[in-house]
Amino acid sequence: AERAAGSIKQYVLMIAREKNEWAGAAQPVAAHASPLLQAYQAALARKGLLDFDDLILNTLSLLNEYPSLTAQLRSRFSHISIDEYQDINNAQYQLIKQLAGPAPNLCAVGDADQAIYAFRGAQVKNFLQFQKDFPSAKIVRLEQNYRSTGTILAAAQQIIEKNTHRIDKKLVPTKPAGAHIEIHELLDDLQEARFVAREIGRLLGGTRFETIAHRHSDEESPAKGFADIAVLYRLHAQSRLLRSTLESANIPVQVAPSCALYDEPDIVALINMLEVIHNPGNDHVLCELLGTMVKGLGPKTVERLRNCAREDGSSLFHMLSTRSVAEKEMPGDTRTSLDAFINFIRAMKDKSASMPLDALVREIFFTLCGRKNCSDRRNEPEVQDGDNLFDLLTAVMPFCHTAAAEGIPLFLHRLALLKEGEAFAPQQEAVTLMTVHGAKGLEFPVVFIVGLEEGLFPFHRDKIEAQADDPEEERRLFYVGMTRAQDKLYLTHARSRFLFGERRNLPRSSFLADLPDRTVCRFTDPLIAKHAQQKKKPRQMSLFENR
Structure with a gap:
């Protein structure tokens, strides 16, 4: 799927x-x-x-x-x-x-x-x-910059000046130079995620709410709370390991949903449910739902039911709700499943009058997950289901202050106009995880850009894909990511990363070589040297090994 x-x-x-x-x-x-x-x-x-x-x-x-x-x-x-x-x-x-x-x-x-x-x-x-x-x-030319420190702007300027398709301009910082950009080389993607978690804890004096106010550091942190920190990445798939690692360190996170979230089969079905709850007369959406959620109900049968409703001069939902469907080619168990699903929609519509949207979404989600007849969902891992629900709940949160019946149309309207990154909630006290594309137009006191390896960022597409790489656009994207940081910027890369279903060893991003030395401090994970020593250590021969 x-x-x-x-x-x-x-x-x-x-x-x-x-x-x-x-x-x-x-x-x-x-x-x-x-x-x-x-x-x-x-x-x-x-x-x-x-x-x-x-x-x-x-x-x-x-x-x-x-x-x-x-x-x-x-x-x-x-x-x-x-x-x-x-x-x-x-x-x-x-x-x-x-x-x-x-x-x-x-x-x-x-x-x-x-x-x-x-x-x-x-x-x-x-x-x-x-x-x-x-x-x-x-x-x-609007060249005065009120967001980022002089150091961050100097580095970003040198990055973007490598492009030829641009209008020349020089950003002038209004803030002082500030701290150096930190570049960290990690052993693998897990150590990268753990580093981000440790550094967030250090910046905030701990990873529990009660310890944030009791920092024991002479240096004032640019981050006053979790919401001041963002972790940016090139691909949404990178968010899974980061989120699980941060949450295990008691760090609250919100993952800004990628637009790809709304293509996931379970989320498509759930949003279709919200559409029908809001407007039961939407025959087109209801037909999509029936075809995926009712076992044994094929497209031809669904079309016949829709035609029957048209002949009655009513909506499909009204027809299925008010009279028995006598389809000769519909087995008894299919008819029973169809009736149960229509009753479920009716029950959710009744609950929407008083239940907040997030609670309604949860109930619909887990009910749909439990239906063994949704063919699109049979082979999907449970952990991905939970990730999708978490991301969707983040998106609906701004519409949960009232009953779902009022929140659903507001959410659907927002969804129709949605661009990636616009679903994150800045008022939530949590570290934000999002793609660099989604971060455009936003700003945070502290920013981590992770996964800076050649092939990932800049991203190199497979040769079989029709769309060619655009090195200048990737460089512009990195520039946008850098300039989301107001006071402190971290750049990380890993020697090994699980990507596209396999463990890959990618060289560090070519972008990192373009940063001026005066703006950066470089650090190497001690585990890299330890790992190298272990690989060089001679293997002890087995007692029974032939010599």
Whole structure:
């Protein structure tokens, strides 16, 4: 199931990239589309649906076809303001040019050094050619930095200056130089996680709440509490070992959910349940649920039930709730399972009137886990189930102040607009674990960036994948991670790491060699030397070994 979800995501990205390439073209997308895109667009047309890319592409087509409409829109908006301009894709870029017109009154804010969303179709070249597109534009450089210390900014500046596709600027710190950046080489990923836990304990004078206020150190810590600390990584998979290690050291953590969380089969089913509880008349979502949660109920039977509801002029849920379903091809045990599932939805909807959202999510989750008929979940490990529940509860926490019936629509609305990293709760007194992508726009007094090994960060994709590596984007991503730190920055790398199902020995990241010596202090785990000595020690021969 996990592999299938990954493949679907790859197809979605391929379709989005191809659509955006055709934005602004004289011919419609379908004219020279790939077979994949043609089949996808045909499926959307049959269902009367548009995806997010279509909303922009269809608008562009209308503006190109009807100049009077374009003129009307231009006269309607006297000013256009765009934030995060470096993150726009080609379709958005074409739409901006159409709306701006020949006499634009346009303000665009952005930073080419923070363009890190190429996988979503964002193109930094749009930002770099802004002056060519709008030659009369005045450039205002915002170079004063109020976040990071002088040392962190000096190191980050040297990292990003290695890129060629950028607009030159020099960040000027308003804070003093501050502490050196610490680079720690660890024996393996477990020792890396243990180091992070020990250092957090040292910074806070202990890892229990009652000891935080009793530090015995002459040096004032940049962290006053757990919420002042973030641990950043390149891949969400790295969070599992970090979280378990920190929790075993009595350190409270919150894992900012990756967008990939919402592709996990158990989370998809749970969110679909929330959709149906909120709106039982959503036949499309209910059909998805029935196909995965009711044993023996295949897609053809589900479609027949849906057609039957249409003939009755009612929703599928209403039909299944109010009258007996006489399906000749439906065995008795399937009908019993179907009735039980509909009753479960009805019970959860009743409970949502008084139960808070987190409690409702827990009850739904564990009930769905207990259903042996969910084929997508049969081979998934229990520990991953618990991780997914923890991550989802973190996401719903801001909506738990009221009954679930009121919190569900707020959460679903938030989910529809969600970008990675936006689900973390800054008010929670816990260490934050999140990807560097998710940390963009955030700041923390203390930041750890872990897993700085070549192949992981910078990330090197397998040759079989369609998307090529972009060394400059990886460097921009590292720059973004570094500049999340306000006062103290730790960079760690391990000689050995369990990654993609196997133990790998990766060299340290090439980024670390680019850091100026005056800004860093380097440390090596004593276990590395001890491990090397043990490997060199001659093996004692067995008493029965042939000589």
